Amino acid sequence: MGKFVDTVPQFRYRSPFWQNFISGLTTAFTAGIYVALNLLGAGGGQPNSAQVSTRLNACLNSIWVLSSALGSVVLHTIGPGITACLGVGGYIIYVGGLWYLSETGKAAFPYFSAVCIGISAGLVFVTNGYIMLSYPEEKEKGLYVTTGFGLLAGGEMIGGIIPLLISRNNDSSGGVPNAVYIAFIVIMGLTAIAALFILPPNKIKRDDGSGVAAVKYRGLLVELKSNLMDLCDKRLLIMIPCFLPAEAYLVYLGSVNAFHNNLRTRCLLSFMSVVLQIPFSIILQKIFDHNGYKRRTRAKLGLAYVSIPLTAAWIWEMVRVRNYDRHSPPTPMDWTDDGFAAIFVLFMINWIASTLWQYVVMYFLGTLTNDPIKSSHYTGGFRACLAAGESVLFGLDSLKIPYIKEAGIIFAFYLAGICIYMYMAFFVVEETKYFQEENVVVPIHILGETGNVDAVDGIEIKESTTPEKMDVGVDTKTV
Template sequence: MAKFGENFPQLRYRSPFWQNFLSGLTIAFTADSAGGGQPDSAKISTRLNACLNSIWVLSSALGSVVLHTIGPGITAFLGVAGYIVYVGGLWYLSETGKAAFPYFSSVCIGISAGLIFVTSGYIMLSYPEEKEKGLYVTTGFGLLAGGEIIGGIIPLLIARNNDSDGGVPNAVYITFIVIMCLTAIAGLFILPPNKINRDDGSGVAEIKYRGLWVELKSNISSLMDVRLLIMIPCFLPAETYLVYLGSSNAFHNNLRTRCLLSFMSVVLQIPFSIILQKIFDHTAWKRKTRALAGLAYVAVPLCAAWIWEMVRVSKYDRHNPPTPTDWTDDGFAGIFVLFMLNWISSTLWQYVIMYFLGTLTNDPIKGSHYAGGFRACLAAGESVVFGLDSLEIPYVKEAGIIFAFYFAGILIYAYMALFVVEETRYFQEENVVVPAHVLEETGHVREMPVVEGESTPEGSVDVMAKKE
């Protein structure tokens, strides 16, 4: 496992770790767009999110085809660009209350969201060695949390003396747009895997463009993988907590309290994610043990949080909101603890998903397809909950639906950890260049080099043979 200090990955532009770091930066400063609008435009914002998530389903499912057609750098650039347009749409909505441009911007971000998350997801899944899967996932999502911290502290500082329940100041939109423009430029520096090499000199993969039709067929074939299909109930609730907690937070708390809760949740998420990474990359344990231990670490507080949440909101009347709670009010401590527990455990659920996906493949092509399938299902689940929330169904029912999918997902991952997860995927797939030290440890050698211009239906192959 890569560690800080002596064994930490070398600081090289063409290092897979630092390419993962760069892709993490692109999602860090895009995924936490400024929310808001006028106080009476909350329903419009909810419908915008339902619209963008519906488009996000398709762009995620096909994002890997775009990725392997134009490359990860341009794909990441286009992914960030849509977020810039979307923040501009929210700013316009905040100023005018008119929804025409915001609806157009929601289409743009729906397309872009699939592109940016497929890019980062396939790098998290496919660039690391098997012993580093947790490190890459934690780094990518940790940077996302860091971006959310920056995105949260800006409105928190601006609104710290404002105890109203009003919208977002213009300074927040301007700041986000400037940051995202810089992020889009950074995305252009993301390299394809055949231009990257590990610290021991090994490559990551040898992949050549195979044509649009072949890429599309490969994508569909990967999405029909039975192992991926049984994980759909795990994928669906992965970001529904953002919808639910955002809605209930706005219903119950004033502006500065909402900002404080959002800010502190992503700050505390980071140390808990580091613990999860140590579990997933604990090489003294077998892979099945690591998968089960990591699942338990997340599943126990996740179940406790959602059961507590259903009890808390069981008597809430969405048509009769209470006086907004301030962080100085009695009872805020309980609200704070539950929000932290719910947010952190729900966020770490995505880490679990990415780790389990990473146990299925080391192939960047399959990894991109799996990342797209996950994001498509995530977007579908989020879109449905946005729609339910716009109908103002009781919070206890909304929380109950989300919890039911989480619980089903826990059972599925327990099954996979016991019966599906393998100790290694090396030597079982095409496209993968096995690290040099793994070849030495297992007694394998390269029997034949990659021949320029030749490819199989799955791409160019680095063929391995067992030493006599």
């Protein structure tokens, strides 16, 4: 049996793992807090708050589609550190907009803040995604994805524990306290500073001395053309149904949570869901990085681990909400009420499985390429489709369609995604992408003393004078 990749690399600021860690912090304390705010119903407190807040989310996600699709162009033009820092700034403005909406009910500044975060979200996630996919070795893809999303969950935990502590004795259904907004803005300000420490791939070195990639700035027009070409990759296009529901669950669970539960119960559910998400994500990482299995086997096992509870949870969810009337809200449920245990279990399963779906998406994307430029383009395409799906769901939710229809739409896309990934796991995933692409630096230990790759059948290295980036070719045999 093979061994799991379960060791955290020794701290080195310029190592790919710790650069991925810093990048993960930028999503943790931006998107993580954004998730917490949505689950809590932030921006509430005024008669029109719920409707305006939903429209704000639809607006920001519409802009997020474009910023994600083109974010890699910005990334390769001004560098990952500045790109991520600018991205964090938009989140700060958005939190301020929700706070302003909560206090005044006026929507002009909140709509402006929605535009800002729509642009910023693409910048933050494209930066994070390209590091997550292209910096690790192939045997570490699961580790980097789990670390990135684990930090995001940590941000969600902090975003959940702060209002939980503040509101623990508040059984009302009111809005989010001002202290929560202040704490979040301070945290995001510190995160913007941390983002400046993210380095470009040319300055990153692995523990064996090899680099990560040889990426050179090619000009804005070339970057734009390259981005558009990669977005038309057939392998990426068939994954669009997998991308669309990837964050739709946030819209749905946030809406149902606010509809059905009081404030402190919403706080508890949002906090516990991300706490429990972390150990389950570690198990998924063990599956994805188990070097005793072939890559296709790992892909199949990881997909099964997520898709089985995901399917069960959404079927249960449709059964639960079949009689909910959105125009006649119930008395808000408290965590001391009868029936809360079942609500708690379902929310946990639904949240964990739906969140892990994004881990699956990123892992399958990581099997397509090791090239940082392509990785950033693929990540941008994924985030653009994710944002489009989330935007549509926010729009539908603002129309107050029955919850069973909303859940049914999300479930249908998940089913389509499961089928697509089954096909990819059987027929598309390759054992390795080394030696098949430009800009990719091969780790020295992979090359071996003889110049042949022992761990990957069917690959033969040609003569070269540079151990870090060999002039390589791929044998005609399938790898």
